[in-house]
Amino acid sequence: MDKQSLTDPMPVTTPASTFSIEPVSGSSTLRGRLPLRRFLQRQPVSPADLCMPLLVHENEDAADSVVPTVSLQRLSVEVRELRRMGIGSVKIFCGGSVRDDRACEAASPDNLMNRAIATAKEAAQDMAVMTENCLCSYTHAGNCFLTNADGVFDYEGTLTLLSEQAVQQADAGADIVGPAAMIDGVAASTRQALNQSGHRDVGIMPHVIFTSRLYDGYRRAMNAVPARGNRRAFQIHPSCPEQAVALARDFLAEGADMLLLEPALHSLDVLVSLRQAAEVPLVPFSVSGEYAELTRNGTLKPSEYRAVLLERLTMFKRAGATTIITYAAKQAAGNLEAS
Secondary structure (H helix, E strand, O other): OOOHHHHHOOOOOHHHHHOOOOOOOOHHHHHEEEEHHHHOOOOOOOOOHHEEEEEOOOOOOOOOOOOOOHHHHHHHHHHHHHHHHOOEEEEEEEOOOEEOOOOOOHHHHOHHHHHHHHHHHOHHHHHHHHEEEEEOEEEEOOOOOHHHHHOOOOOHHHHHHHHHHHHHHHHHHOOOEEEEOOOOOOOHHHHHHHHHHHOOOOOOEEEEEEEOOOHHHHHHHHHOOOOOOOOOOOOEOOOOOHHHHHHHHHHHOOOOOOOEEEEEEEEEHHHHHHHOOOOOEEEEEOOHHHHHHHHHOOOOHHHHHHHHHHHHHHHHHHHHOOOOEEEEEHHHHHHHHHH
């Protein structure tokens, strides 16, 4: 054997196309070959991981809304379609048709929320139904709390009414009630009321909310814009993630079973922190402003924002989400089914 034959590389006899080798000069071993990428790539999101928010109106859909809405008459059809697509849950929001200073309609057994809950459960009994447990759709001022005759926050009255509202929602068939008023003690009072009324198996998912303009589309669609003032005394400034983590821990200590974080994109650092610290379901809510940005206020076709949508959902799951609430749940589920 001569010297040249010892130094020359062995010839490659197998065509490169057999291994799907791509021109990847300098690429990582883990990413250079298509089969290896497929071997390592995860499919972290399934339709069952998604929750569709349903903004229910008494009669007609809100035609000018940037987010999808549905009438009570169409609700059962919508829920059955979501169930057929494999979507695991819905979160129901309803506007109050009757408003007064004491938000009396909030705890009425026959209000729109309770009828919507019953309709959804009848349409798909095995689908988890979440609610919003709040007063902003029932007070004249659009506030999430009650005030006394002097206009001062009525803490005890607010907790009592929110607890009554939660019990009525559970009676109607809700699987998870969602205290959204960001009031100290609301998880404890809700848990006590549910237990005393025979609903120990109904979950509580308080909202951990950052102040944001990303809720504007929802508020317009549901007529929930505060008539005066704002909710900054209750919600958390975006610069204070430590307050969100502390509040989440307080809610869990009070008996919360899971936590909702919103807006989803503004809560990623909190989601990661809580996932490392707490073994409970964590549910980011991609709110109306995020949906508007994704779809360019509804002007894009689903095929035009599909890739970004799936990337975001993957990011939320990677950060620790158990379930993701998104107005694009149907579009995402359709693409996940196809893939």
